[in-house]
Amino acid sequence: MKAEIIAVGTELLLGQIVNTNAQYLSQELAFLGIDVYFQTVVGDNLGRLKQAITIAQNRADVIVFSGGLGPTQDDLTKDAIAEVLGRKMYIDEDAMAKIEALFKGRGTVMTENNRRQALIIEGSDPLPNETGLALGNAISQDGKYYIILPGPPKELIPMFDHQAKPWIVKHVLTSEMPLFSKMLKFAGIGESLLEEKLIDLIQNQTDPTIAPYAKEGEVTIRLSTKAPTKAEANVKLNEMEAKIKARLPQHLYANIDVPIEHTIVHLMADQGLTLSAAESCTGGMVMETITSIAGSSSVLKGGFVTYTNEMKEQLLGVPHHLLEGTDAPGAVSAETAQEMAERVRTITNSDFGLSVTGVAGPGESEGKPAGLVYIGIAEKGKETEVHQLKLHGNRESVRNRAVKAILYRLWLKLQS
Amino acid sequence: MKAEIIAVGTELLLGQIVNTNAQYLSQELAFLGIDVYFQTVVGDNLGRLKQAITIAQNRADVIVFSGGLGPTQDDLTKDAIAEVLGRKMYIDEDAMAKIEALFKGRGTVMTENNRRQALIIEGSDPLPNETGLALGNAISQDGKYYIILPGPPKELIPMFDHQAKPWIVKHVLTSEMPLFSKMLKFAGIGESLLEEKLIDLIQNQTDPTIAPYAKEGEVTIRLSTKAPTKAEANVKLNEMEAKIKARLPQHLYANIDVPIEHTIVHLMADQGLTLSAAESCTGGMVMETITSIAGSSSVLKGGFVTYTNEMKEQLLGVPHHLLEGTDAPGAVSAETAQEMAERVRTITNSDFGLSVTGVAGPGESEGKPAGLVYIGIAEKGKETEVHQLKLHGNRESVRNRAVKAILYRLWLKLQS
Structure with a gap:
């Protein structure tokens, strides 16, 4: 299963922001066992966006989009995908009701362009936005899968985690054994020292896999295993957790992803x-x-x-x-x-x-x-x-x- | 003048690192007045790398590569470009002497694969590496320009700044005017309302261009113009700033990029x-x-x-x-x-x-x-x-x- 990530936004091409979404999505797809072969960044331009989609269709099974779902004239991601797929768009009533309620609650007038954020491509599943207004979409056509996510990381991350990931597991990874993961969180220790303490476990890893990574001054290890059931996965994950905890009792503070x-x-x-x-x-x-x-x-x-x-x-x-x-x-x-x-x-x-x-x-x-x-x-x-x-x-x-x-x-x- | 940035490295596709090189190069190219239309990330794979180069040749005049110049078997950027351009490679004597001297100075034996870092594509200009070993290359063929830079930012940045930029100015920008920009920062107003207040200016924009974007609860506008000198650019930028300020005096808090x-x-x-x-x-x-x-x-x-x-x-x-x-x-x-x-x-x-x-x-x-x-x-x-x-x-x-x-x-x- 091959994937491509297409990030949309002229601000990325101008270097005003760095493409952290591509990193996040690449990590998440890797953990799902989906290989990302290309990442593309394209500006807010309908023609070039359609061109990027056509290229991606020739080299990927799953195409994940980030950005270009906002209310303004230059937010064109859904328009481009709808045109390439030959589908119409309409307003999703639930998403629209949420947007209207928000403006009403604020006591401000909703400008007409905000309706664009509730657009859904005909035949897709809506991916609700927990932390913002722009509705995500997921759609499959001709054996290809299109996941459409908003650009701001604080909207994209929860939408991917809570909406898109389950959708991918259900619609894309139908024949694979499900992947189960567990996050171990460490404090008061750097990534290289942690790796040193666990070097034999990391080098001999087969099942579960052990992936350490450092983020904002914290070190996290993700243990992953494929198993037919959650119970069978937990046996393997808990055993490895116990081994790691015995080496670093003064540093392992949680086995869920919390600060x-x-x-x-x-x-x-x-x-x-x-x-x-x-x-x-x-x-x-x-x-x-x-x-x-x-x-x-x-x-x-x-x-x-x-x-x-x-x-x-x-x-x-x-x-x-x-x-x-x-x-x-x-x-x-x-x-x-x-x-x-x-x-x-x-x-x-x-x-x-x-x-x-x-x-x-x-x-x-x-x-x-x-x-x-x-x-x-x-x-x-x-x-x-x-x-x-x-x-x-x-x-x-x-x-x-x-x-x-x-x-x-x-x-x-x-x-x- | 259109550009594409191709970052090479499986570590990017796995999400192990974030593509800060694309951001840096995009900013630098924008300031040179070169429009980046696409950024691509591709793994350490010869076939896919050649495919990415061929696509870029069809949509860009300048292609800037980062990464894949190291000593190992999976560092294939120069190999792929040489094959696509139908050129040979040879060892650059200056770069090779530098690598040999370094190993001699350390008192360690140079492994044979380190010779790969001194490779130069036939007909290119060498871009010396001030802070590392891998030699950069710059080459033009059939009206297209190829700039080949190492992946580590601490090597890429000085090489771009001191070697590649002057090369581009001399060989690529023979007749172009430089681009000047100004950031306007707004508070207490959302992106959609701001756009509505400025809709006629935005829709009729020609010079300077007006690019609004929202980030973490703030709205920013970047004004950009091409001009022969900074003074001439400032006249145009300041005039547009004054127009925008007159519309939003209660919201425009800075004309530099600060919170x-x-x-x-x-x-x-x-x-x-x-x-x-x-x-x-x-x-x-x-x-x-x-x-x-x-x-x-x-x-x-x-x-x-x-x-x-x-x-x-x-x-x-x-x-x-x-x-x-x-x-x-x-x-x-x-x-x-x-x-x-x-x-x-x-x-x-x-x-x-x-x-x-x-x-x-x-x-x-x-x-x-x-x-x-x-x-x-x-x-x-x-x-x-x-x-x-x-x-x-x-x-x-x-x-x-x-x-x-x-x-x-x-x-x-x-x-x-």
Whole structure:
């Protein structure tokens, strides 16, 4: 089974955005056992789009489209496919009702061009959009399969995962044994060290297959196996998971695809534990990350962003002599991190208090280099932990890595 | 002048890496005034590679290749091009001497396959590799131009910039004018409404061209024009910018590619203004966004994440009767948003105090629906502004849109 991915959008051809959809879709198709032989990018131009479709029909069985489903004149993906397949288009009533309800709810007038987002090609199955307005389509004709997805990754990913993948399994992979996967999630370890610890398992992999990959500071392993039933697959997947866990007990935090903050919030909620934070260089990112998880309101009470020394003193009560003066350790120090963590915990009467203080960069601060960060974790009745981090990268990386580091340390503390 | 980019590598088709080379090359070619009409990705397979080259010859004048120049058996880019063009290959002596010297310097034995990296197609100009071993090639035949570059970005970028670009200017762009662009950034308006406001300009566009696109809740327009000099281009670009600005003065926040928080931080820093925030449902995201900008430390003093009612009372002093009781407006109300904004401004003695309180979802809270959010902006000596938002989407979207909305309102207030 051969596939081609066609990404549509002049913004890709101008280099304004990078084609992460092609990467995502390639990975997902590979896991389904479908070989991607070509990726094509074409602009918002009807003639060239039709030309790309015709070429793809000659070399692929499955053609997955991303982009060009929006409301504007230059969103032409469905038009091009409909013309090539010789089919009409009509408005899908459910998708249209959703779009109208949205505009009504907002109290704004729906412009006429928004109707285009509800278009469906005659004979296709609609792929509802959970996180946006443009309707996806899936259709088969003459032994070829066409999957039509929106461009924004936050719409494409859930649509592929929840709508297109089951459609492909049902309509395309009819004679294959189904593939079952399990995601193992790791924190506090890099991809190369993780690979080293598991090198013999990875090199001798046959069934299940073991695919490690790194993404935004986290390492994930996907175990996959083909089996007639889920129960038979689970036996093989669980056995391999146990082997891997025994090698990396301090790093494997989940066996489903969730970020570590999800694991932390659920662990703490189950035990009735509460959390607070005092953030300097991360500017609220730790709390923002925790509160991205539904249900975090029973765990995170709140906290402080104390970006200036004045605020560290006034809001948290960090002693002046720690922050300023010739012998002061300064805002970026283990002492200040410890005070911040302990004080936010006490003020909010939480079980745990977190703190982050450091130099996000670019450039140094207090004569300390960019990337130097201290994190603190205060726990009721326990000694406060403080860690020094020396992080690489730009401002964004330093802040992201500091957040990952403190979440990892908190998770580890919750294990003990 | 039309171009196609062909990236070669099975790792791209497996989704192991993202095709950042296509983005870089597209941007660079656009700036040279060469229109990229297609990007193709093909695996390390001679037959499919030759097929991709033949297709590209029919639709492009300039074909830029990245990848497949390494020492191994599956590095086949030069082989495929040489076969399609009917030319021989030989070893470039300079490149070979460099490879041999490198191995000698390392004290390691050069394996025979490394000779492949010094291959040059008969009749091409060599493009030396400053940061690696594989030699680039540039060749013209039958009015078509072939630029052959290595895959690793740290080799490709300097080779393109220092070797290929001058080659293209000399051999390809003998009579063309360079392209100049300008980015206009908008907030508080969706793509479809923006397009409607500018529909006559967009439909009649000839020079400059007007390309709108939406990305992560922001709308951007790229104006582009060809001109002999930058000064002449600027006359045309500035004139169109002024026309667009006159239509959307309340939305055009920048004429360079920056997010709105960048504009806000710089506007406030220039006027010596300070800011603080009290966040409930956004959990720190407003402050995290502001502090993502280098230099924000002179603007954002800090603030509070008050995720629970208890914290709203204890840390901010929001009156209990507003939050709880049968007649209380509740935490998610205009009254609470106003109190939060005013109190955080006063406590931190800032010029502006922001507040966000709402239901991020999933599911309702206090009997209020997910997506209902109140934002407040308190300004020293002015009446506090409160806006009710009814936002659509999942928890992440609601939070992101609430942040975009309050930043837009703050920017608007800074204009008055």
